Amino acid sequence: IYDLNENIVVSNVVILPNKAKKLASNIDHASLLTYANNGGNVVVVSEDSGTQLDVSIFLNQLGIYPSPKGYKYTDFHSGSAAPLAKIEAPRFLNKHVVSEDVSGLSLEDASVALVSNSEYLVPLLKASRTSFTTNGDAGKDSVWHTGNEGYLAVAFQGLNNGRVLWLGSPAPLKNTSFNKGLVDSVVQWTFQLKSVIRATFAHHKRVDASGESDLPFVDEDDYYKIKDTAYFEIGLSRYEADRKTWVPYTVDEEDVANKVQLEFIMLDPYYRLNLNHTHNTDTEAVYSALFRLPDQHGMFTFSVDYKRPGLSYVKVEDVVPVRHLANDEYARSWEIPNSSVYMAGYGVVVVGWLAFVVLFIFSGKRNLDTAKK
Numbered sequence: 001i002y003d004l005n006e007n008i009v010v011s012n013v014v015i016l017p018n019k020a021k022k023l024a025s026n027i028d029h030a031s032l033l034t035y036a037n038n039g040g041n042v043v044v045v046s047e048d049s050g051t052q053l054d055v056s057i058f059l060n061q062l063g064i065y066p067s068p069k070g071y072k073y074t075d076f077h078s079g080s081a082a083p084l085a086k087i088e089a090p091r092f093l094n095k096h097v098v099s100e101d102v103s104g105l106s107l108e109d110a111s112v113a114l115v116s117n118s119e120y121l122v123p124l125l126k127a128s129r130t131s132f133t134t135n136g137d138a139g140k141d142s143v144w145h146t147g148n149e150g151y152l153a154v155a156f157q158g159l160n161n162g163r164v165l166w167l168g169s170p171a172p173l174k175n176t177s178f179n180k181g182l183v184d185s186v187v188q189w190t191f192q193l194k195s196v197i198r199a200t201f202a203h204h205k206r207v208d209a210s211g212e213s214d215l216p217f218v219d220e221d222d223y224y225k226i227k228d229t230a231y232f233e234i235g236l237s238r239y240e241a242d243r244k245t246w247v248p249y250t251v252d253e254e255d256v257a258n259k260v261q262l263e264f265i266m267l268d269p270y271y272r273l274n275l276n277h278t279h280n281t282d283t284e285a286v287y288s289a290l291f292r293l294p295d296q297h298g299m300f301t302f303s304v305d306y307k308r309p310g311l312s313y314v315k316v317e318d319v320v321p322v323r324h325l326a327n328d329e330y331a332r333s334w335e336i337p338n339s340s341v342y343m344a345g346y347g348v349v350v351v352g353w354l355a356f357v358v359l360f361i362f363s364g365k366r367n368l369d370t371a372k373k
Helices: 029-037 053-062 180-190 337-362
Strands: 012-015 041-045 064-066 071-074 113-115 121-126 132-135 139-146 151-157 163-167 197-207 229-240 245-248 261-266 268-274 276-280 285-292 298-306 314-323
Touching: 029 041, 029 053, 041 053, 041 180, 053 064, 053 163, 113 151, 163 180, 197 298, 197 314, 229 298, 268 285
Parallel strands: 012 041, 041 163
Antiparallel strands: 064 113, 071 132, 121 151, 132 139, 151 163, 197 229, 229 245, 229 285, 261 268, 261 298, 276 285, 298 314
């Protein structure tokens, strides 16, 4: 699945339930992890007879813990203990991964996973609140999960946008209970054909306070000074597999949680601003913001770090220096409105001192006659 230099040879891997002790002579849990770290995409399907050991260790390292061999998923209240029982209207937790129109989902031979609190996991389908998973031989003393704490489908996406999707039941793949909607969603999302976005460009410039006219930099190393006005814009595109083309990625104005944001950072963000949707082109949506730089010099970073569960991650950064004002760039005293009091005081002191000097120098000496006693 990758060569000696750890460059991936195949982009996508599907692992179906099997009882083999090893996946292949040259594939183990470490090689699967290396493959995922290099951007490979993996679909894993499990069942209640257990998950192959290397696959289980690989999933555990991602924070997904499928139920052990022999543990059965049961829900007497919904009738899921019956063969080929279906959830007519399953509630998937992320519309970017699984389409909302998926229905009639079979849970035959299902395995249930517990998950960690990793921010890179995307839970997709919760077990019902009246369900439980136990070992058929040990009975109620061997509970793996109860209620909504278990999951029947979980996705994972790393910072390199490599995707892994775990499905707890092979039933949606079988001829007798095939679910086209779910299979299409799983394959398209994991194989980077769905919910893929990218930044097409990102740039910033120095402008006047109105933002209408550009102000040139003094030189390449000058960039910004404190209290300058900066204009930032970025273009975002979304891949549409049906048309095999890129289209604008737009966010509804009322969808506050998915707003595109700009951070202006020096160690910590000084500003975190919502970007406004300016306009669309044929292939991208343009977002922008106009803001005034803080009264602080140093090295700052323009950063757009757009991470939303189910969508590919977009991270754009540009580091720029922000200098302090030069000596001749400070406002002169007569330009400051509140300086009139101080200027008047300065004038009074100067005039008073000059008057004193003149009077001291040019005033004559008076001889005082004193009576002799």
